[in-house]
Amino acid sequence: DTAVSQTPKYLVTQMGNDKSIKCEQNLGHDTMYWYKQDSKKFLKIMFSYNNKELIINETVPNRFSPKSPDKAHLNLHINSLELGDSAVYFCASSQDHRANQPQHFGDGTRLSIL
Amino acid sequence: GQSLEQPSEVTAVEGAIVQINCTYQTSGFYGLSWYQQHDGGAPTFLSYNGLDGLEETGRFSSFLSRSDSYGYLLLQELQMKDSASYFCAVINQAGTALIFGKGTTLSVSS
Numbered sequence: 001d002t003a004v005s006q007t008p009k010y011l012v013t014q015m016g017n018d019k020s021i022k023c024e025q026n027l028g029h030d031t032m033y034w035y036k037q038d039s040k041k042f043l044k045i046m047f048s049y050n051n052k053e054l055i056i057n058e059t060v061p062n063r064f065s066p067k068s069p070d071k072a073h074l075n076l077h078i079n080s081l082e083l084g085d086s087a088v089y090f091c092a093s094s095q096d097h098r099a100n101q102p103q104h105f106g107d108g109t110r111l112s113i114l
Numbered sequence: 115g116q117s118l119e120q121p122s123e124v125t126a127v128e129g130a131i132v133q134i135n136c137t138y139q140t141s142g143f144y145g146l147s148w149y150q151q152h153d154g155g156a157p158t159f160l161s162y163n164g165l166d167g168l169e170e171t172g173r174f175s176s177f178l179s180r181s182d183s184y185g186y187l188l189l190q191e192l193q194m195k196d197s198a199s200y201f202c203a204v205i206n207q208a209g210t211a212l213i214f215g216k217g218t219t220l221s222v223s224s
Contacts, residue, residue, distance in 0.1 A: 099144030099205040102159035
């Protein structure tokens with residue numbers, strides 16, 4: 001009965017590889033997000049989707065490409081991985097994108113680039 | 115642009131009361147949210163203040179003063195399990211995503 005689930009939980013790979021992270025929410029929410037949390041715990045929005053449509057892309061390199069096949073899923077594909085991509089990536093969802101709506105986070109994907 | 119300032123670390127003992135402050139600069143303000151994150155865990159929503167005043171949820175309360183661009187999270191009767199990072203956050207100008215502060219690490223000792 002997990003609300004927001006993302007896979008894999010850990011991802012260790014080499015520089016230059018391409019990898020994907022999957023996210024699914026069973027809360028019936030309209031809005032989904034990807035955040036990056038660096039080693040200093042700074043959480044930064046990467047993408048926001050509302051009803052499968054991209055509504056924000058915050059200065060993210062185009063090596064990162066989100067895909068939303070339906071409003072319950074938001075996947076993240078990363079091409080040509082770089083050392084600086086090492087971080088924890090969190091998927092989240094909310095009822096809609098209004099300020100007063102709580103965001104529900106997945107458990108994170110810990111990406112390590114060798 | 116938008117920015118939020120909160121202390122990087124706070125320490126306290128079990129049973130004590132602690133206040134974590136957050137000041138923000140934003141063009142277009144829609145409310146202040148607080149999230150808790152335990153080490154290795156996911157951020158979890160604690161509270162939202164859209165209007166001035168105090169919101170209470172059990173041992174946790176959150177306060178907002180829009181005229182001062184200031185809010186705080188108040189944790190009472192601290193327990194060891196409250197040791198975590200606490201983030202304040204505002205919605206970005208477009209109203210589409212949260213902008214988080216850098217987080218306050220709370221350490222509760224016995």
